[in-house]
Amino acid sequence: MPPPWEYTLCIPNDPRAIRISRRTLRDILTAHDLPALIEPAELLASELLSNAVRHTAGPAALKIRRSGPSFRLGAWDTDSAPPATSPAALCDEHGRGLNVVDAYADDWGWFKVNGSGGKYVWCELSCDR
Numbered sequence: 001m002p003p004p005w006e007y008t009l010c011i012p013n014d015p016r017a018i019r020i021s022r023r024t025l026r027d028i029l030t031a032h033d034l035p036a037l038i039e040p041a042e043l044l045a046s047e048l049l050s051n052a053v054r055h056t057a058g059p060a061a062l063k064i065r066r067s068g069p070s071f072r073l074g075a076w077d078t079d080s081a082p083p084a085t086s087p088a089a090l091c092d093e094h095g096r097g098l099n100v101v102d103a104y105a106d107d108w109g110w111f112k113v114n115g116s117g118g119k120y121v122w123c124e125l126s127c128d129r
Contacts, residue, residue, distance in 0.1 A: 004067040005032065011049070011060050018049045021062050025073075028064055037071055037125055040104055044123050047097040048075035051121070055079060058118075066127065074122035080112045083121050 009024055011017035022042045029038050045062060052060035058078030065072045083098055098121075101108050105123035112119050 001068060002032075002066070004065070006063065006065040009062045009064075011053075011062065013053055013057060013059055015050075015053055017060075018046055018053065021045060021049055025062070025064060032066065034066075034071070034127060037127065040125055041071070041073060044101055044105055044125070045073050045075075047100050048073060048121055048123070051075070051083060051097050052077035055084075056118075063120075063122075069127050071125045071127050072122055073125075074120050076113065076118055076120045078118045080117055080119050083110050083119070 007028055009021055011021060022045060025041055025045050026038050029035065029041060049060060049062055052075045056077040056079040060078075061076040063072075063074040063076065065074075098108075101121075101123050106126055108121070108123035110119055110121040
């Protein structure tokens, strides 16, 4: 079993940072020889970070971690309110992010961050894809 590793990418509240985060994520997964995770992880990171940037005024962070057979992505933002999950119509341009996370991730959840405030929304993928 490979040793665990973790990266954190702090980003400004700027939609352009999401594309930069996806590219960084791709580089990290390539460096750790996890090419099968690139596409699903990029999709999930995009959804998590889009919510963080769209629904808060402060900075955000993407945390990427591998521990054993699991790969975890998480997005921190400055708003401590629970992430909104609601049914969205197929033609809606917004509101489907967490539905996508629920459909593609093996597991997901969120928690309030004590001390610094905000919340952390995470999802997991199996490294055995």
